[in-house]
Amino acid sequence: MASKSLRHTFRRLWALDKFSYSVRVFIALTGSMALCWYQNEMALLIPLFLGIIASALAETDDSWQGRLNALAVTLVCFSIAALAVELLFPYPWLFVCSLALASFCLTMLGALGERYGAIAYGTLILSVYTMIGVDQRGGEVLDFWHEPMLLVAGAAWYGLLSVVWQMLFSNQPVQQALARLFRELGQYLKLKSTLFEPIRTLNVEARRLELAQQNGKVVAALNVTKEIILHRVGSGRPGSKVSRYLKLYFIAQDIHERASSSHYPYNSLTDAFFHSDVLFRCQRLLRQQGVA
Numbered sequence: 001m002a003s004k005s006l007r008h009t010f011r012r013l014w015a016l017d018k019f020s021y022s023v024r025v026f027i028a029l030t031g032s033m034a035l036c037w038y039q040n041e042m043a044l045l046i047p048l049f050l051g052i053i054a055s056a057l058a059e060t061d062d063s064w065q066g067r068l069n070a071l072a073v074t075l076v077c078f079s080i081a082a083l084a085v086e087l088l089f090p091y092p093w094l095f096v097c098s099l100a101l102a103s104f105c106l107t108m109l110g111a112l113g114e115r116y117g118a119i120a121y122g123t124l125i126l127s128v129y130t131m132i133g134v135d136q137r138g139g140e141v142l143d144f145w146h147e148p149m150l151l152v153a154g155a156a157w158y159g160l161l162s163v164v165w166q167m168l169f170s171n172q173p174v175q176q177a178l179a180r181l182f183r184e185l186g187q188y189l190k191l192k193s194t195l196f197e198p199i200r201t202l203n204v205e206a207r208r209l210e211l212a213q214q215n216g217k218v219v220a221a222l223n224v225t226k227e228i229i230l231h232r233v234g235s236g237r238p239g240s241k242v243s244r245y246l247k248l249y250f251i252a253q254d255i256h257e258r259a260s261s262s263h264y265p266y267n268s269l270t271d272a273f274f275h276s277d278v279l280f281r282c283q284r285l286l287r288q289q290g291v292a
Helices: 002-014 017-039 042-057 064-088 092-112 114-136 146-168 172-196 204-233 240-260 266-272 278-291
Strands: none
Touching (some): 002 017, 017 042, 017 172, 042 146, 064 092, 172 204, 172 240
């Protein structure tokens, strides 16, 4: 019984998108710390950590091939940014102008898509980390390649870990998106059930507003899940696992359409069934469906 409960808890954690992200970051940070401790080079730890964090911020949902291509672009951008900061930091005016121009270009790069937006954001973060490192040395640039190399090495380590993770668990983003969708849908059904409260003084408009806000979250989750599944399908035939996820998506879509299609005056229902348990049973049924 305990093992079954533990397995159920792990499955719930596995369905959270932040869980796998946190595990990858933990493995990357722990691996870097273990290597520095083993080599007795703890002074290298901070740049490696900062590179890992910047690379994690630049990560986007994609196939392992897409993540590998994105990693190559990320490492090139990180290398250029870190070296530029190291070389231009002693020249304030040139550094400020270059930083402003680079910030504008990276912001425009984000307009090409979510992937490039994340890479641009991570590059700006890495530039700030490099500036902090140079400032900690009093602005002195000794070996201009040393700290950029460590930052990029940390970024490469996390990036490779992310690619391998995606190769091993390629369908995990779909599972997480479906779990998020059904969580939002369950909350919608629970809110919907409150409209069947057998009370004549019920504030229906306030609950309708709350329901409309939750409906927006459900629609957003539906759109995100659809994009992730279609990205996995591509132009070919879906595999057995993807077909199963597609069926689950259509089930969620059907439940949402049925739950959001009725707009009966609930006050009239309350007056008609005030002395009956029909409304209470409807409310309980919807709530149980939401909990399930």
